[in-house]
Every structure is written in structure tokens, then in C-alpha cells.
Amino acid sequence: MNRLSLNQWTTRRWSVAEAVAGCVRHGIASIGLWRDHVAVHGLEATAALVRAEGLRVSSLCRGGFFTRPGWREDNHQAIEEAAVLGAACLVLVPGGLPSGSKDLAGARAQVSDALAELAPYARERGVRLAVEPMHPMYCADRSVVSTLRQALDLAPPEVGVTVDSFHVWWDPEAPAQIARAGDRIASFQVCDFLNPLPADVLLGRAMMGDGVIDFPSLCAAVEAAGYTGDIEVEIFNADVWAADPDEVLTTMRKRYAELIVA
Amino acid sequence: MNRLSLNQWTTRRWSVAEAVAGCVRHGIASIGLWRDHVAVHGLEATAALVRAEGLRVSSLCRGGFFTRPGWREDNHQAIEEAAVLGAACLVLVPGGLPSGSKDLAGARAQVSDALAELAPYARERGVRLAVEPMHPMYCADRSVVSTLRQALDLAPPEVGVTVDSFHVWWDPEAPAQIARAGDRIASFQVCDFLNPLPADVLLGRAMMGDGVIDFPSLCAAVEAAGYTGDIEVEIFNADVWAADPDEVLTTMRKRYAELIVA
Numbered sequence: 001m002n003r004l005s006l007n008q009w010t011t012r013r014w015s016v017a018e019a020v021a022g023c024v025r026h027g028i029a030s031i032g033l034w035r036d037h038v039a040v041h042g043l044e045a046t047a048a049l050v051r052a053e054g055l056r057v058s059s060l061c062r063g064g065f066f067t068r069p070g071w072r073e074d075n076h077q078a079i080e081e082a083a084v085l086g087a088a089c090l091v092l093v094p095g096g097l098p099s100g101s102k103d104l105a106g107a108r109a110q111v112s113d114a115l116a117e118l119a120p121y122a123r124e125r126g127v128r129l130a131v132e133p134m135h136p137m138y139c140a141d142r143s144v145v146s147t148l149r150q151a152l153d154l155a156p157p158e159v160g161v162t163v164d165s166f167h168v169w170w171d172p173e174a175p176a177q178i179a180r181a182g183d184r185i186a187s188f189q190v191c192d193f194l195n196p197l198p199a200d201v202l203l204g205r206a207m208m209g210d211g212v213i214d215f216p217s218l219c220a221a222v223e224a225a226g227y228t229g230d231i232e233v234e235i236f237n238a239d240v241w242a243a244d245p246d247e248v249l250t251t252m253r254k255r256y257a258e259l260i261v262a
Numbered sequence: 263m264n265r266l267s268l269n270q271w272t273t274r275r276w277s278v279a280e281a282v283a284g285c286v287r288h289g290i291a292s293i294g295l296w297r298d299h300v301a302v303h304g305l306e307a308t309a310a311l312v313r314a315e316g317l318r319v320s321s322l323c324r325g326g327f328f329t330r331p332g333w334r335e336d337n338h339q340a341i342e343e344a345a346v347l348g349a350a351c352l353v354l355v356p357g358g359l360p361s362g363s364k365d366l367a368g369a370r371a372q373v374s375d376a377l378a379e380l381a382p383y384a385r386e387r388g389v390r391l392a393v394e395p396m397h398p399m400y401c402a403d404r405s406v407v408s409t410l411r412q413a414l415d416l417a418p419p420e421v422g423v424t425v426d427s428f429h430v431w432w433d434p435e436a437p438a439q440i441a442r443a444g445d446r447i448a449s450f451q452v453c454d455f456l457n458p459l460p461a462d463v464l465l466g467r468a469m470m471g472d473g474v475i476d477f478p479s480l481c482a483a484v485e486a487a488g489y490t491g492d493i494e495v496e497i498f499n500a501d502v503w504a505a506d507p508d509e510v511l512t513t514m515r516k517r518y519a520e521l522i523v524a
Contacts, residue, residue, distance in 0.1 A: 097457075104432075105479075135399065136397060136432040137398070137399040140432075140455065146434065170402075170408050195359075196403065199462075214366060
């Protein structure tokens, strides 16, 4: 249970202070923070709060979107924020096709170039980057990096990856690519995949056990690859967001025990 | 223009007789038939009609669904129908997870076993099978075969594949796997990928040019692999279905000329 982390977006209506208090109340030792919530609470104040409460920061979400104008400045800022927060990594959402473009190969090259450029910047500040391959249904609008194989191929070796159950569960190559990733796994996020998908496919993420993912085999692959870091529960789901966050955390602990570390 | 084929589902409200007449009226020399429409018109009557009008049958849609009870009988029947119609291939939708199951590896093994069993049955009847890898967002409910690489790996060499732009456009390995497929490409289907996706993700298919796919590079890869068969336009889209089918065919011919064989 000690490796369980609450990704803040799971209880998105909670402020930073409420989410930190929720973690403490439920015996959760780690939290994945979101930059917009952190900005509201204040960067230094958030860093002080999590330190005071003894929580680890399993990740900061998120940098990336390398195919949008202004990506460089935004990512420099995100890296500096991750350093202040002492986050184990900065999660990078690669970004989709540039507005109006159909040049997928070009967009992928942009992501590769941006990662190569940011890697030393992050290294000098002691921040670990974690590029997140995303489900192919988000290829156009959110991530032109669609598989773990591709993420490992296009990022410099010092850049880590985020393995997210929702994004990789379908991939026949996932077990082999998780093994290949080894200590490049900088972040492990879990949630289930709803079937059927809801009208907004971004909200197809569900509590572990409520969808179609075979967690024991996925978790065994990540464990066998040597990953010993925190396991973040990140759920974008209208029903979860509408529920009492304390009930969400209770369910989350139970499902984590049953499915993730069983 | 001679390789253009109308997949009947693009004008799904048209009966077989109406779709055949539409092809003749618009100078389209080939049609992809659907079994449910064919059953309404009658199998022998459909075969006689397309012969009389001089149309090719680029495919029969569809067999497969190998993870459902009764798959064997249904596929034997589909193969026999494809033989009577003289279809260039029988398109196979692999099927999703069995009801209530999370055993993805097991479902994939079921598909592989079924294809191995059906291959000689089809060969003896002169029917070419074309297994269709489908977009990973359909992995749970429609196709546990998610990539061209996987389809080529799990089917016997004599079984062909369907390359569908909607299903493969995002895949960084698509160009290499299309080249690898070579003469195993038994069917090429085109339509665009909508961004954002509609509420029912099954209807995210669009007229070529209305979405995010870079058709010239995809078509060049299929051409370079040696494929010389028909190119079927298959669109599942509420607006296309609501439109006058004759207007749909006019637009389809225009976009085909601009984007597919430019």
C-alpha cells in the first residue's frame, strides 16, 4: 500500500490542500500533482505543504504539447516547477497534430527534437522527464506518440517513459516493450478502460476493476522490468468526479489492494 | 478511377439493387457487398445482378467475430456466400474480448486458431480471407487484432489482410508493415478519421479529406507494396448516411480523384 499515489486529477474538484489532507486521512503516502491546481495554491506553498505532511510527489502533470506554439517556454517552466516540488518526474504529453496539419511524420519529428533539446535542461535541474505514449485514439489531438516502442525509440535514452494502463493495455507489444524499457520507466499510472467508451473519449478512464484491463498481468510485467516507484491512480471519469472524493479514495485503496498489488 | 469501389455500408440505406444501380449510374465498376443486404436481395439473385451489370465484387463484409459462440458455422456460411458472389475476398472482423472476459492474450489465441482452421476451408472453395486489424479503440468490443504487424503474425501466410486507412493511419509501423504484407494485402479500404471523434466512436469514419489522414503517403505505401486491387470507400458516418446517396457518390468520386489516385 505504501506505493499507492493519488493523482490529483482523480479528485479534481479538491484543491491542493484538500487533496493533501485526503491523502493523509486515507494513509496514502504519495501524490501526483497537476500544475493548474499547484498554481492556485502557489508553487512554494505547495512544496512546503507536501514536505510538511511527509508526502512524496510521484509526478507533476504535465509538460509537453510539443507541437503547439510556445512549447519551449512552457516546458522550461514546468521543469522548474517539478524541481521546486521535488517531483519524481515531469509527465510529458507529447501533443497531437499541429492545428490544420496532416503531417504526422513531421509532428513526430518535432516531438523527438523537442525531447532531445529539453533533456539536458531537465538534467541540469535534477528533473526526470517521463514521456507518455497515449492511446492511438488520441493521436490527432493529444499525442502523436502512440506506443511504448515508439516512445522508447524517439526519446533520448536519458528520458524516461510513463506507462499508463489505459494507454497500453491493448498493445500486443506492451509486455516486450515494458521489459525493454526497464529503468526508463519513470512513472506507472493505472486506471481501467471503459467498454463501451463514453461520448467524450477522454473520460473513458475508470476505477480499476470497472473496465476490461487485466491488471495482474500488466503489473507483473512492470514489476519484472524492475520498477519500484509509486503507482499512481489517475482517473478521468464523470461519475468518479461527481462522487464524494473520500468515497473515491476508499474504493481506490480497496481496488488497489485487490488488483494492483494482489 | 477504374479501381474505385463503393462499399455498400457507405450508402447503407440503399438496397443491393439500388447500390448496384448507383454504381452503374456513377461509373463505379466495383462494389463491396454486405451480407445482411445480400440476404435481403437473395444470394443467387445478387450474384446474377452484379454479373449482369458487369460489376466486380471487391469484398464481402463480413465474417469473423471468432470470440463469439457459433463463429465456425457463421464463417463457413460467409465463405460459401463469398464463393457464390465471386468476391475478391471475405473481410474478417476478428472480434473483441469474449463476454465478461479480460483475457486478451487468450482471445488473440482464439483468433489465431480460428484463422488456421478456416484457411483450408476457404482455399478449397476458392475464397480469399482478409483479416482486418482494427483501431485499438475497438480492442475490447470488436477486434483484439489491433495492428497490421499483429495480423500478419497471427494469421497463416495464405490468409490475407485488409488495410483500412481509418484503422492504421496512426501506426508508426504502418509503412513498414504494409511493405512486409506485400501480396498479402487482399483488400484496401479508405475513409478519413474524424477529430474530434463523435459520441459513437464507431461512426468516426468520414469522407476522405474531412479528417486528419494523409492519404497520399498511405496510398503510396500500399501501391509500393504491389497492391493492384480495388480501393473501397467504406464510411460509417451519421451525416453521410443522412445525405442523398447520389450526392455521396459524386463527392466520393471527386475526393477519390483528388486524394487517393492523385
